[in-house]
Amino acid sequence: xxxxxTAALALSVSLSAMAEVDVMDAYVRAMAPxxxxxxxxxxxxxxxxRRVVAAYSNIANSVELHTGYxxxxxxxxxxxxxxxxxxxxxxxxxxxxxxxxxxIGVQTPVAEGEEVTFTLEFDNGEQQTIxxxxxxxxxxxxHSGH
Amino acid sequence: xxxxxxxxxxxxxxxxxxxxxxxxxxxxxxxxxxAPIQLADQEDGYWxxxxxxxxxxxxxxxxxxxxxxxxxxxxxxxxxxxxxxxVSVDTExxxxxAVNDYVQYFNPAFMASVPETETLDQLVSHFGAFYRKVxxxxxxxxxxxxxxxxxxxxxxxGDHLATLLEGYNPKALAERIEREITKQNGA
Numbered sequence: 501x502x503x504x505x506t507a508a509l510a511l512s513v514s515l516s517a518m519a520e521v522d523v524m525d526a527y528v529r530a531m532a533p534x535x536x537x538x539x540x541x542x543x544x545x546x547x548x549x550r551r552v553v554a555a556y557s558n559i560a561n562s563v564e565l566h567t568g569y570x571x572x573x574x575x576x577x578x579x580x581x582x583x584x585x586x587x588x589x590x591x592x593x594x595x596x597x598x599x600x601x602x603x604i605g606v607q608t609p610v611a612e613g614e615e616v617t618f619t620l621e622f623d624n625g626e627q628q629t630i631x632x633x634x635x636x637x638x639x640x641x642x643h644s645g646h
Numbered sequence: 647x648x649x650x651x652x653x654x655x656x657x658x659x660x661x662x663x664x665x666x667x668x669x670x671x672x673x674x675x676x677x678x679x680x681a682p683i684q685l686a687d688q689e690d691g692y693w694x695x696x697x698x699x700x701x702x703x704x705x706x707x708x709x710x711x712x713x714x715x716x717x718x719x720x721x722x723x724x725x726x727x728x729x730x731x732x733v734s735v736d737t738e739x740x741x742x743x744a745v746n747d748y749v750q751y752f753n754p755a756f757m758a759s760v761p762e763t764e765t766l767d768q769l770v771s772h773f774g775a776f777y778r779k780v781x782x783x784x785x786x787x788x789x790x791x792x793x794x795x796x797x798x799x800x801x802x803x804g805d806h807l808a809t810l811l812e813g814y815n816p817k818a819l820a821e822r823i824e825r826e827i828t829k830q831n832g833a
Contacts, residue, residue: 529703529704532707532747532751533748534700534743534748535748537703537787538703562785562786564785566704566785568705570795573796573811574776574793575705575706575794576790577704577705577790578782579785596704596705596708597704597705597708597813600703600704602703602704603703604785638711638752
């Protein structure tokens with residue numbers, strides 16, 4: 501039994517060491533009261549061509565990959581049926597006003613100071629679990645404005 | 647003949663009068679958490695109107711946060727004259743109390759309205775804005791709302807003074823608001 505645990509431990513260590521996608525600056529947007537949705541943002545860099553195909557989290561009924569963009573002065577948001585492409589070596593930015601991991605049907609609003617754990621699934625079947633702090637978009641704005 | 651001409655003149659005058667009363671955007675009642683408001687309430691001030699919805703996890707909160715930040719950058723006497731109003735375009739899903747909580751989270755001075763579709767359409771067309779319901783077939787969201795990204799500056803007469811599309815840059819937005827209002831004061 502002990503051997504098995506050791507083996508499992510070694511396996512999990514080697515798996516995370518092998519992680520081919522580097523996740524930087526991940527955060528989840530603090531929610532306004534009465535909001536049922538929020539989004540996670542991060543910078544992703546893959547060693548070889550990868551695609552994020554799905555995301556999961558316990559905090560929401562559904563987690564989807566979406567993009568927001570302005571076209572002809574109109575804000576649009578669409579689900580990314582084919583996921584998010586991560587060309588090898590290129591840093592893909594998930595940030596406000598663009599690509600994001602969307603949490604739909606969040607039962608308990610997340611607040612600043614908390615952390616949210618979610619998992620990204622890639623096209624090669626690998627999964628990567630991320631624990632990200634919850635941040636207020638307003639504070640980020642105030643900082644960027646000065 | 648003269649009689650007919652006179653009566654048609656009277657008819658035209660009556661039409662113009664009623665037309666004036668019913669079509670003045672400034673006097674349309676907009677439901678809020680308190681008493682209904684009208685654009686005419688801002689007698690010497692301005693409105694910054696944004697058409698959005700609360701099931702929007704990203705662009706709307708980013709716009710509201712940018713706007714809140716920009717309002718704090720304005721000189722106080724100018725900020726006091728500008729009332730931010732979020733008008734929900736998701737009249738199906740958005741409840742007034744929830745939209746009100748939502749805007750006040752960004753700034754306690756912001757107001758919210760969820761008008762009837764008819765009133766919404768009147769406002770949207772007056773300011774040359776746009777919204778559209780878009781089904782998201784494979785999404786748990788069911789549908790989303792496409793809507794104008796801009797902010798619309800109006801005075802108490804409901805005149806459309808400017809369309810502000812400064813992206814997510816609070817400083818640029820604050821400068822634009824200041825410029826537009828200074829222009830009005832100088833006019």
